[in-house]
Amino acid sequence: MYRSAVYDEPLLNELASVRTHGLSVVPGLPKTLQRKKPLELPNLDETQVVRHFHRLSQMNYGVDTGMYPLGSCTMKYNPKICEAIAAWEPFSCTNPHQDVSTVQGNLQIMFELECMLCEITGMDYFCLQPAAGAQGEFLGLLLARAYHENNNDDKRTEVILPDTAHGTNPASASMAGYAVTEIPSNEQGTVDLAMLEKALSEKTACFMLTNPNTLGIFESDILEIQKMVHKAGALLYYDGANMNAIMGKTRPGDMGFDIVHLNLHKTFATPHGGGGPGSGPVGVKIKLEKFLPVPRIGKTRDGKYIFDYDAPQSIGKIKAHYGNFSVLLKAYIYVLLMGRNGLKETSEIAVLNANYMKEKLLKSGKYTMPYKELRKHEFVISCESLKQEKDVRAMDVAKRLLDHGLHPPTVYFPLIVKEALMIEPTESESKQDLDTYVDRLIKIADEPAEVVKQSPVQTPVKRLDEVGATKTPLLTWKMI
Ligand SMILES: Cc1ncc(COP(=O)(O)O)c(C=O)c1O
Structure with missing residues (x-):
């Protein structure tokens, strides 16, 4: 040994x-x-x-075990070839302290990945450093601050976001030192333009938006929104966690977004969750380029790749070294593997699968859907009628799915839907698996309330005291 x-x-x-x-x-x-x-x-x-x-x-239950339709988390199949190549020693044994002359291939991959992400999103430059979506948001907001400060526009102290926003958006804004203004969505579940107009002012630094939003609805007023935001002198931020819905179809850069983050660990071949390494690269339009973190990855005239620290207006570093290389590598392989058409088809099937499930569930009449718009890659249904009829709540349905051998969807999010189940099947599920999932949800709605409310009974641990677990966690093991 x-x-x-x-x-x-x-x-x-x-x-x-x-x-x-x-x-x-x-x-x-x-x-x-x-x-x-x-x-x-x-x-x-x-x-x-x-x-x-x-x-x-x-x-353990993972996406390799069965369907894992956590809305907004894009728990899709991650091709094993990406894992195999990333685990290959010449990649896995490189060290960030190595001399750049010995890791030219790694730098080339990062350089080319930046170009690919620019092409996919319609942005001008990318920084691969952030280790998560939330860190990407934080970086994006620091860039917005640097931009406004550089324009001597230091009154901009607020970030606006819709009430469908993911919790990390207000958290990142607040960490970046901004006050957060939340605006309610309209009856269609999209940005209420009148509310946005009212909220925008000379104090607005940024409007943060996910498109499609967390209800799975495409913000079709986006061109109007970008005009309004820019007219107010603010920047438009794109939370790209839902990129799986639109690849090859439309691009945030073309919609007028100034700053974008992607979640490579959702859309591009790295499993999401479990606290493992992630990657939330940030893309910007040219007006923000000079503020990007150092080092930038450059290419000299004689074809050598370098780490370029020559950026006097850079906000500095956002993460040690250069980002989570293995995640970047898997994303690079995935994009090459899928190609332009493959990425487009991915989004088409992700959207088709979500709408197929949504229609079947709605036809069953067991669940309701508060916002009726056509969905993209995910949809949100409500257990409100089950709650009224027999006191069965979204959490009960989610726990009962475990007894049926299935992973539950996201629950109670977005916050504007009562008793929400947020389902994102992704492109990688077969029709048979989609049908099984829908059938189980329908079956659960018909089961006696006491059965559903006592679930799970088939799992190694039964229903946990989740509040207790967070308030008084037992984090150490004691020898008996
Ligand atoms: C819409 C949305 N934005 C941002 C994030 C944050 O990403 P991360 O978990 O990588 O920090 C998530 C995470 O699930 C998300 O769903």
């Missing part, structure tokens, strides 16, 4: 002693820092440990 090229003999003996006695006897460690009594570790043999972890792995 230990290689003598790395560890010398006495150290190996010390480490063996640590393993045997659980004592902290690491050479050179001051006595005061050393453990006074043996480490409490469960005394298990290898078979038991292997079986324990194997059992745990079987309890």
Whole structure:
């Protein structure tokens, strides 16, 4: 296990002693820092440990197990070839501290990915550094601040967003030091232009919008919106978490957005969730380019790739090193794999699947849909009638789906829909799986209330006290 090229003999003996006695006897460690009594570790043999972890792995549910239609999370199939290439040693063993001359291929990939994302979104420049959508939002808002400050326009202290916005939008705005103004949506579930007009002022720094929004509805007034926002001297920010709905169809850059973030870990071949590495690159129009974080990835005349720090008006760095390279790499492979037509078809099928499910569910009459507009990649139905009829709530339906072997959709979001179930099937599900999911939802609506309300009963853990779990979390393990 230990290689003598790395560890010398006495150290190996010390480490063996640590393993045997659980004592902290690491050479050179001051006595005061050393453990006074043996480490409490469960005394298990290898078979038991292997079986324990194997059992745990079987309890896990992922998109490779079944449908995972978490609305706004785009839990779609991630092609295994992207994983395999990203795990290939020449990529996985590169280190951000290596001399650039030894990682020219990596830089080329990042350089070309920036170009691809510009093409997909209609933006002029991209920064690949942010590690999540929320960090992309934060960066976008810092860029907006730098832009306004550079114009000596320092009265702009507010960010406006619609009530359909994802929670990270107001959080990012507030972290960037802005006051947040939320405007209510209209009866169609889209931006209320009159409300927007009222909210816009010389204090507005930015209007943040997801399009299609979190109800899955395309903001068809977007050209009017961009005119209004720009007329007020503000910038228009695009939350690209829902990009899976529009690839190859339309582009935020063409809609008039000035700043965009994408969630590569949703749309472009990296699983979303689980706290794993993500990537929320930010694209900007040319007027914001000079503020982008350093280093920028450049290409010299003789074809060499470089990290370029020569950007005196840059806001600085947003993340250590250059972004989560493995996620960037998977996105790059995915775009090459799909090609222009493949990305377009992806969005077409994602939208078709969502509308197919929506229609079937609505026809069943078991669920209602507060906003009737045509949906893009996701839709939101309500369990309000079930609640009225038999006190069955969205959370009960979600928990009961677990008993039926299915992962629930997003619940209680967006906040403007009561008892919301937000379903995003994605393009990667078969008609058979879509039908099964709809059938189970219909079945659950017909089940006796006490069965649904007690669920889940088939899962390793039953219904959890979710508030308790967040308020008084038990984060450490205690030896009994
Ligand atoms: C619409 C929307 N915006 C922003 C985000 C934030 O992205 P992240 O979770 O990568 O921070 C999400 C995440 O689910 C989202 O759905």
